[in-house]
Amino acid sequence: MTAPAPAIVATDVAKLFGDVLALQRVDLTIDGGIVGLLGPNSAGKSTFMRLVVGELRPSRGTIRVLGGDPFRDAELKAGVGFAPEGDPFYEDMTGRGWVEALLSFHGLEADAAAELAGQALARVGMERLAERRIDGMSRGMRQRLKIAQALAHRPRLIVLDEPLNGCDPVVKASLKDLFRELAAAGATLLLSSHDLAEMEAMTDRIILINHGRVAAHGRIDELRSLLDRHPRALRVTLAPGATAPGRPLETLAGDLVSIAGVEGVTIERPLLAVRVETRDVGAFYDALGAIVIDRDLPVRSVTTVDADLRSVFRYVVADLGGEA
Amino acid sequence: MSDVAGANAVGPPDRRATRRVFAFTLRRLLWSPRTVVVAIVALLPVVWAAHLASDPALLAARMPAPPIGSALPIERITAMPSPPANAFGWLLLHMYLQCAAALAGVLYGTGGVSVAADAERGTLSLLLCRPVSRWRYWLGRRLAVDAAVLLVTGPGLLMTYAILVGPAEPFVLLASIGILALSVAAWNSILTLFGLFRWSLVGGLLFAFVWEFGLNRVEVGEGVRFYTLWHYQRSLVRSVLNDALFGLGLTDPGVAAAALAAVALGFGALACIIFTRREFRVA
Numbered sequence: 001m002t003a004p005a006p007a008i009v010a011t012d013v014a015k016l017f018g019d020v021l022a023l024q025r026v027d028l029t030i031d032g033g034i035v036g037l038l039g040p041n042s043a044g045k046s047t048f049m050r051l052v053v054g055e056l057r058p059s060r061g062t063i064r065v066l067g068g069d070p071f072r073d074a075e076l077k078a079g080v081g082f083a084p085e086g087d088p089f090y091e092d093m094t095g096r097g098w099v100e101a102l103l104s105f106h107g108l109e110a111d112a113a114a115e116l117a118g119q120a121l122a123r124v125g126m127e128r129l130a131e132r133r134i135d136g137m138s139r140g141m142r143q144r145l146k147i148a149q150a151l152a153h154r155p156r157l158i159v160l161d162e163p164l165n166g167c168d169p170v171v172k173a174s175l176k177d178l179f180r181e182l183a184a185a186g187a188t189l190l191l192s193s194h195d196l197a198e199m200e201a202m203t204d205r206i207i208l209i210n211h212g213r214v215a216a217h218g219r220i221d222e223l224r225s226l227l228d229r230h231p232r233a234l235r236v237t238l239a240p241g242a243t244a245p246g247r248p249l250e251t252l253a254g255d256l257v258s259i260a261g262v263e264g265v266t267i268e269r270p271l272l273a274v275r276v277e278t279r280d281v282g283a284f285y286d287a288l289g290a291i292v293i294d295r296d297l298p299v300r301s302v303t304t305v306d307a308d309l310r311s312v313f314r315y316v317v318a319d320l321g322g323e324a
Numbered sequence: 325m326s327d328v329a330g331a332n333a334v335g336p337p338d339r340r341a342t343r344r345v346f347a348f349t350l351r352r353l354l355w356s357p358r359t360v361v362v363a364i365v366a367l368l369p370v371v372w373a374a375h376l377a378s379d380p381a382l383l384a385a386r387m388p389a390p391p392i393g394s395a396l397p398i399e400r401i402t403a404m405p406s407p408p409a410n411a412f413g414w415l416l417l418h419m420y421l422q423c424a425a426a427l428a429g430v431l432y433g434t435g436g437v438s439v440a441a442d443a444e445r446g447t448l449s450l451l452l453c454r455p456v457s458r459w460r461y462w463l464g465r466r467l468a469v470d471a472a473v474l475l476v477t478g479p480g481l482l483m484t485y486a487i488l489v490g491p492a493e494p495f496v497l498l499a500s501i502g503i504l505a506l507s508v509a510a511w512n513s514i515l516t517l518f519g520l521f522r523w524s525l526v527g528g529l530l531f532a533f534v535w536e537f538g539l540n541r542v543e544v545g546e547g548v549r550f551y552t553l554w555h556y557q558r559s560l561v562r563s564v565l566n567d568a569l570f571g572l573g574l575t576d577p578g579v580a581a582a583a584l585a586a587v588a589l590g591f592g593a594l595a596c597i598i599f600t601r602r603e604f605r606v607a
Contacts, residue, residue: 050605053453054452054453055453055604056603057603074455074456074457074458074460075455076455077453077455077456078455080453082450084449086446087445088445088447088449088450089447090352102454104347104348105341105344105345105348105451105454105455105456106455
């Protein structure tokens with residue numbers, strides 16, 4: 001028995017719209033788990049997603065989805081679910097009717113379509129609300145409806161463009177749980193988002209796209225460690241009511257700036273903290289321990305402030321000369 | 325059912341796909357305000373027919389008179405239509421083929437229910453990311469447009485026939501249904517081709533009521549009307565319903581039928597090819 005083909009394999013993919021180069025030199029293999037697609041507006045995220053689901057054809061290169069050409073091979077779409085951005089609805093239909101109608105295109109008879117639609121709607125918390133007409137639904141409900149139709153037929157690859165837009169925090173949390181469940185069950189999820197923190201909460205595997213190019217892809221911490229041009233930022237926070245003699249923040253800052261590799265120190269008085277930028281994190285931690293003991297400083301925490309997705313994204317885009 | 329992703333992904337339903345798309349599209353087309361508009365237009369000839377049937381003198385008055393000085397061949401005189409069949413032919417041509425069916429084709433093939441509108445709305449994305457090949461999707465959708473036009477205009481045509489002609493001349497009914505179906509196929513091939521592009525409603529209206537109507541009403545040259553569907557519809561109605569008393573400017577019915585069939589197949593194939601190859605993007 002042969003192993004199933006990877007969910008997505010893009011080889012030297014480029015996409016032109018007239019004279020506009022929307023994507024170029026995209027080489028990616030995506031298979032399993034949740035993968036976040038990040039980038040500024042008009043970076044090429046949606047174009048890549050639409051290439052994956054076969055709505056568009058590459059101008060150059062090839063894209064294989066579940067082993068086939070998504071533009072030509074209709075059959076492979078039985079294993080693909082897609083929720084695009086926007087409001088792709090017939091407003092006069094009920095939510096349930098819309099999901100069932102789309103399921104009927106998969107060859108399901110009415111009762112089977114109704115059963116699967118009901119299960120999908122329940123998973124997004126829309127089982128009862130789905131009887132409403134779509135034009136009477138809130139933005140969050142529409143968003144959940146889009147997600148329901150994308151996963152109703154149990155696809156192996158689920159492509160969701162900005163899936164959490166317009167959802168309230170409770171719904172967002174439940175949808176994130178759902179995405180994790182789907183990934184744990186074996187699905188590959190390709191998600192795009194403008195909200196970096198939300199993306200970070202769902203996955204640490206990301207693809208950064210900027211100006212139509214894949215700026216970076218991989219795990220966030222791996223990406224961060226590749227960015228040697230940028231010093232790491234750390235924050236040393238003192239305990240409230242620090243009783244060290246003199247002015248503890250200034251004392252701490254003065255000591256920290258003398259550590260090898262430290263390139264900048266900033267006092268963040270409202271936070272009762274000192275922010276440090278260093279190129280040698282190991283040396284910094286070694287020296288910090290000695291300073292804390294010598295000065296008897298009540299240090300509450302030392303945190304890394306730029307290993308998050310937002311920082312990675314900002315650095316990568318800045319390195320490429322774009323704007324985050 | 326298994327909860328494992330992909331475990332229940334239903335296999336390709338391609339062979340049944342056309343039927344699925346047809347049923348879905350037809351339901352959407354018929355359950356729309358457009359149907360009310362077309363149904364009203366399609367029922368107006370029924371009222372007219374009832375009015376004509378109420379007075380034989382009105383029916384007789386509708387019979388065309390030969391031009392002064394013309395000499396009719398004897399076979400033409402013996403093949404003249406009955407006044408009811410003549411009136412029915414007139415209503416078929418002017419009220420159904422050139423008005424109700426044309427309007428229905430524009431409303432069901434272009435504008436808000438067109439492929440272009442679905443692309444702009446984003447619904448086409450969700451419809452095309454199903455395991456249905458594009459040409460089957462197009463075929464189902466196209467057949468649904470034809471069926472919608474026939475279902476909305478057909479009852480009015482049958483009622484008009486029943487009121488004016490009755491069971492005495494069944495050939496008239498069969499011929500008129502055939503002409504309607506052929507005309508609808510030709511019209512819709514062109515209109516659904518428009519429907520692939522933006523501003524399709526404007527294009528459809530210009531085609532139906534400027535190109536077709538204008539070229540047949542305005543004297544812009546004898547040969548120009550051969551580029552209109554209306555000419556071939558008229559040739560068929562006049563010939564098949566024995567109303568071609570003089571045959572002035574008409575085309576042989578066999579040629580006319582072939583011309584309409586060629587338009588239906590040619591433009592239908594062109595639209596299908598464009599649909600299967602084109603990338604539709606949300607504006």
